[in-house]
Amino acid sequence: MAEQPAAIPAQPVETCLEAIGRILKEILRAGRFELSFTIRKQAPTENEIEAPEYVVDFTGPDTDLLLEKNGALLDALEYVVLRAARLEEHLFGRVTLDAEDWRRLRTEELKLTARIAAERVIESGDPFTLQAMNARERRIVHLALRDLAAVRTASEGLGSERKVVIHPTSPPARKR
Numbered sequence: 002m003a004e005q006p007a008a009i010p011a012q013p014v015e016t017c018l019e020a021i022g023r024i025l026k027e028i029l030r031a032g033r034f035e036l037s038f039t040i041r042k043q044a045p046t047e048n049e050i051e052a053p054e055y056v057v058d059f060t061g062p063d064t065d066l067l068l069e070k071n072g073a074l075l076d077a078l079e080y081v082v083l084r085a086a087r088l089e090e091h092l093f094g095r096v097t098l099d100a101e102d103w104r105r106l107r108t109e110e111l112k113l114t115a116r117i118a119a120e121r122v123i124e125s126g127d128p129f130t131l132q133a134m135n136a137r138e139r140r141i142v143h144l145a146l147r148d149l150a151a152v153r154t155a156s157e158g159l160g161s162e163r164k165v166v167i168h169p170t171s172p173p174a175r176k177r
Contacts (some may be wrong), residue, residue: 014054014061014095020086021057021096028078036061053097054105064100072103076135094137111138111147118167128168133158139165 018040029036038059043052049139059067059075067075079098097104111134118129129156131142142165143154151170 014088014092017043017083017086017088017096018055021070021082021088021144024082024085025057034061034066035063036067038070054095057096059097059100067100068103071090072107074139075100093136108141108148110138111141115142115145115165115167118148122167122169126169128166130157131165133162133164133168135161136163153157 004053022038022040025038028034029038038057038058040055040057043054044054045052047094067078068107075098081095082098099105105152114131118131122129134142139156143156144153144166146154153170155166157166157167
């Protein structure tokens with residue numbers, strides 16, 4: 002019988018923070034971005050869906066570039082930096098990159114959109130498909146509606162075209 006390889010212990014997020022800082026400095030310098038950043042520990046909150054443990058806050062004239070197209074560059078930079086820092090993928094949600102409080106505002110927008118769409122589904126009895134979203138945003142929608150018994154959510158589609166569909170759990174009550 003072959004021996005099982007020893008499990009590699011999980012690396013705490015804190016051990017990657019210095020590497021994240023070094024990698025970001027190099028990317029910002031090489032890309033000639035007019036940005037600076039700070040890495041801060043996030044205070045835990047009860048009502049926050051998927052609150053990160055650490056936030057990398059960007060400031061500077063180029064923050065608008067990070068936030069264009071729904072934060073596409075910010076998302077890409079976050080992915081590249083966390084991979085380059087060798088942070089394990091299941092820990093990605095514990096560190097997030099942000100500019101101008103965009104992540105919190107986007108989360109609130111997604112939760113509001115989810116609630117409004119759910120109300121529409123409950124009233125009409127018809128499923129409602131939201132726009133394509135990344136995995137983090139889809140998760141926010143799923144979590145925002147998880148306690149609403151009148152609807153269920155499902156992700157459909159492939160890759161960058163993956164969308165959340167909100168379905169009624171029962172047909173609507175018919176008016177007399």
